Amino acid sequence: MSHGNKITGGDNVRGSRPPNQLATADSAAEIHLNTQLVKTAADTHATAEWRMVLYENRTLASAITAAVTGMLVGYPFDSLKTRMQTHHYPSLLACARRSIAEEGIHGLYRGLLPPLLTASAA
Numbered sequence: 001m002s003h004g005n006k007i008t009g010g011d012n013v014r015g016s017r018p019p020n021q022l023a024t025a026d027s028a029a030e031i032h033l034n035t036q037l038v039k040t041a042a043d044t045h046a047t048a049e050w051r052m053v054l055y056e057n058r059t060l061a062s063a064i065t066a067a068v069t070g071m072l073v074g075y076p077f078d079s080l081k082t083r084m085q086t087h088h089y090p091s092l093l094a095c096a097r098r099s100i101a102e103e104g105i106h107g108l109y110r111g112l113l114p115p116l117l118t119a120s121a122a
Contacts (some may be wrong), residue, residue, distance in 0.1 A: 034071050066117040068116065068119065071112070071115060072112075075112050076108035079099075079110070080092060080095050080096055080108070083099060
């Protein structure tokens with residue numbers, strides 16, 4: 001039985017587990033903690049290396065990001081423009097509605113890959 005801070009009657013200080021299980025649990029916890037510290041250190045090192053590479057190539061990364069973003073935003077409009085030139089539609093909105101109804105939103109991006117690769121490669 002426990003009386004205040006004094007432990008009597010063979011009660012375990014850490015709970016109801018026997019001492020050998022406590023040692024195993026403590027060892028497992030220490031191993032887990034050490035493993036996590038090693039992983040964290042490795043991740044931090046990899047992150048620092050990645051940040052350095054990105055910083056050294058920031059102009060290139062910015063140019064590629066701008067080219068890809070511009071292509072993804074502008075390509076559907078270019079696709080609609082081409083469709084309006086080759087087919088007779090009363091308006092851009094009618095062309096967009098019919099194109100999306102027939103092919104879905106993916107139809108507006110058909111043929112995007114070659115220009116996307118050349119824009120990001122340049």
